[in-house]
Amino acid sequence: MKFSDLGVLGAVILIVAMLIIPLPPWLLSFLIIINITLSLLVLLTAMNMKEALDFAIFPSVILLLTLFRLGLSISTTRAILTEGDAGEVVDTFGNFVTGGNIVVGLVIFALLVIIQFLVITKGSERVAEVAARFTLDAMPGKQMSIDADLNAGMISEKEARERRAKVSGESDFYGAMDGATKFVKGDAIASIIMVFINLIVGMIIGMMQLGLEFGEAATQFSKLTVGDGLVSQIPALLISTATGIVVTRAASDGNLGSDIMTQLFSQSKLLYVAAGSIAILGLVTPLPDWITLPIAATLAIGAFLMDRNKKESIEEIQEFEEEIATDTMKSPENVVNLLSVDPIEFEFGYGLIPLVDTSQGGDLLDRVVMIRRQLALELGIVIPVVRIRDNIQLQPNEYRIKIKGNELARGELLLDHYLAMSPGDDDMIEGIDTVEPSFGLPAKWITEQVKEDAEMYGYTVVDPPSVVSTHLTEIIRANASDLLGRQETKQLIDHLRETHSILVDELTPSPLAIGDIQKVLGRLLQEGVSVRNLPVIFETLADYSKLTSDTDILTEYVRQALARQITAQHSNGQPTLKVITVSGKIEKLLADSIQQTEHGNYLAMDPQDSQHILEAIAKEVERVSFMEQSSILLCSPAVRMYLRQLTERYFPQIPVLSYNELDAAIEIQSVGMVNVD
The missing domain is CATH 1.10.8.540 (FHIPEP family, domain 3)
Known part of the structure; x- marks a missing residue:
């Protein structure tokens, strides 16, 4: 274990020991000074932190210091009641701080308790409770915002993990602070109870056991009680103040001191107004001018110096930015950065900004996150981040999808309409004729008023975000190999x-x-x-x-x-797989056209034969489509690869399978055969 670990363990053991073992007065005095020092250090740390997580251990520190302070209070109470002496520090606070006047000491102690208990502690407790509640409520939204920024390419995976850890840490911190403020509140109550015990029980012990007169007992134990109360309340007040600063602190780039100077005294015009008001107040009212006029002059001079420094700072910043811009344009890295190409880009016109603007109800960023997850499960690869940006060169309602810098699709949306696809050829509703971008089906843009009628007639009605999400999904799925x-x-x-x-x-x-x-x-x-x-x-x-x-x-x-996987993919859970078989004549033509080289095999078929085979496939596919059957070509394993090479340019959506790629449990039903004369 490290020395620091042993030190913390030793401190905790000492706290427990103080609750049980009587300590000598000199050790009590030493520990009281240590208590005041630690409390002051906590206050200074709280004032200089920039955000809550900079002092994430603060709730645990509150607990340990509260236990330490209570242990000291119990030890001093034991020393006061048994020996009538709690050390030089308590005696000094009882005499020097109060000026030897017990009444003044009791009044000061009462004021400290009131300030701590009714003002600082109560306010900190309420702020911590509200902060914990709001932080927990905002946590899902912050997580979604991080996912949206990650998907849009604004942050990296590492930055996203760091931001998620920060959000989780803030939630844990404010939840712990909500409970830690109860320790501070309980400490204030315990201090009040101990003061009454020291004063009343001490006087009784002084008269009954030590043989003191009432006046002597009252004077001695009142002095010790006030001293003990002050040495416990001053550190408690420092901790309560630190607690209030921490729970009321908003994240910023500076500490408390710099934020006060930059925010409270940042507007010179307000300082001039304040200076004029104080000067008029001193001249018009009987208030002493030797107090008001110097204060007004100080504010006016500060505002003047602030304006001058701000002007000089602005000029320096402008010169610095111009130098940076010039150096950046000259640097070779500026050109190199232009060479990077995003794997997937989604660009849109300014009319489609509501799709991605969450304040306007846009959820495209969330949809893209779900698309990436869906395709990862479906394809087995990690889909790259989709770069989403607006492009003023596009039409207002236009969008385009690019893969590795190449435009692969383009579409147009009407945000105040719905896309309706007809189940047949009859136009039973009114709308703007268009083409569904993902599959090229005829469709109509319809208004909200026509939506119910369209659904009644059997139309498939989708909203614009679903249209673009489907289009993006299909483009990524079709080009997954390029990614x-x-x-x-x-x-x-x-x-x-x-x-x-x-x-x-x-x-x-x-x-x-x-x-x-x-x-x-x-x-x-x-x-x-x-x-x-x-x-x-x-x-x-x-x-x-x-x-x-x-x-x-x-x-x-x-x-x-992967026979079982391929079979399940094309059978859709049905016991029968309907296919279009390839005749033996075509398979022989393909086998005879295979050229073998040292770099691999390839298909070298006569163009006329290729044309005849493609025409026969097109004819058979068209016939099967009228039967509302999906088209799947089935051939022998020896020629499957070459048949795919022949058809992939003209029929990329038609699967080509071999007999060895089908599960033995599936029943194959031929709905057609491709043949040539």
């Missing part, structure tokens, strides 16, 4: 290493580098396969990477290992 780079892959590997260290060490950096793993994961995401089940993916890669280093072939092995 997974080597750095993000390294983060996934490090996360997996915490639970499967042996598996990770067997796979990387040999035989597969991070770049190879990133390519496999990227190809899975590109076809909408979640990579959340990393242990299975890494197990498969570890098994087959010894046979081949071709990432395309490794991806096929991984897909087969």
Whole structure:
């Protein structure tokens, strides 16, 4: 244990000992001075803190000092009642401070108790109670604000953790202060009781046991009682004042002294008014001019000097800012900072500001947080922070979505309307014709008055925030593979290493580098396969990477290992999976067109044959769509990868599966076949 730890433990043991063991007068005097010193140190610390958490240990300090003070009071009371002597410090306060007048001492003690108990302690108790209540009530809002700033890219993950810890610490601190003020209040009550015990019981003991006359007993024990009361009330008053300062202190960049000077005496015009008022008061009323006029002159001179210093400070700041701006424009770092590109950007016109302005009811920031969480669970990767900013170059109601600096989508919203999508082709409601941005469906912008009629007719009605949230979700989902780079892959590997260290060490950096793993994961995401089940993916890669280093072939092995996941993804819990099969003729054309090179295999098919296959797929997909069936192409494992290469440019939304990627328990039903003549 450290010396400081032993010191604190020893102090606590001493407090307990004071409650039981009689202490000599010289030790009591020493401990009383220590008590006054610690109380003064606590007050100075409270005055110089900038925010509450700078003195987070204060509630515990209040408890320890209160116990210390009560222990001293019990020890001095024991010494007064048994020996009639509590040390030189108590005797000094009883004689010197009160001027030898017991009545004056009792009056001073009574005033100290009234000031502490009825003014400072009572006020501090109420402020601490209100602060604790407001802090706890505001905690959820502060947490949501931190999440919003993190999602908007205004703060980093580290800063968000620090701010969350600060919010939690403030909540704990004010909750503890609410209880700590009860110690201060109880200490004031205990001091009053001990004074009466010392005075009344002391006089009785003095007359009955020590044989003193009534006057002698009253004088001696009154002096000791007043001295003991003063040496206990002065530290208690300091602690009560410190408590009041702490609970009434608002967070700022300076301590109490600097804040008073900068805020109370910051406006020179008010000082001139105060100086004039004091001067007129001295000249018009019988108040002595030798008091009022110097005070007025001091205020006026201070206001004049303040104006001059402020003007000089403003000029210095302007010159400094101009120098910084010039140096910044010349520095090479200024150009380097312009090269960074945000992974995901959402830009909007000024007419859509209410979407993100919480004061106007906007909840887009909260929705983006939920989107990131939803896609993380769905895709198995950490979605980067979405940079949200306004752009005056866009139309007022326009927005656009960019991935790595490239615009991928653009849309327009009418904030005072709803987007209604028809279940059929009939236009049964009036509205502004538009296209639903996420899936390209025909829709209408309708007003609040038409909303109920639209829902009655079977329209799907959504509000503008839901429209843009869905659009953003679909864009991120469709481009998830572009968001997974080597750095993000390294983060996934490090996360997996915490639970499967042996598996990770067997796979990387040999035989597969991070770049190879990133390519496999990227190809899975590109076809909408979640990579959340990393242990299975890494197990498969570890098994087959010894046979081949071709990432395309490794991806096929991984897909087969994820058969149950892929089957559940496309069957939606149904016992039957309806698919469009591929004829043996097309599979033979694909197999014959595979070119093998030392850098991997690729499809080199005759353009006319490719065109015929694509036309046959389009025809079959259109026919199945009229049956309100989803289109899934099913082929043999040997050609699945190449069929996907052929169709991904023209039919990116159509899944291409192989027989080995389907769970044996699922029933497969063919609703069509792709064939060529």
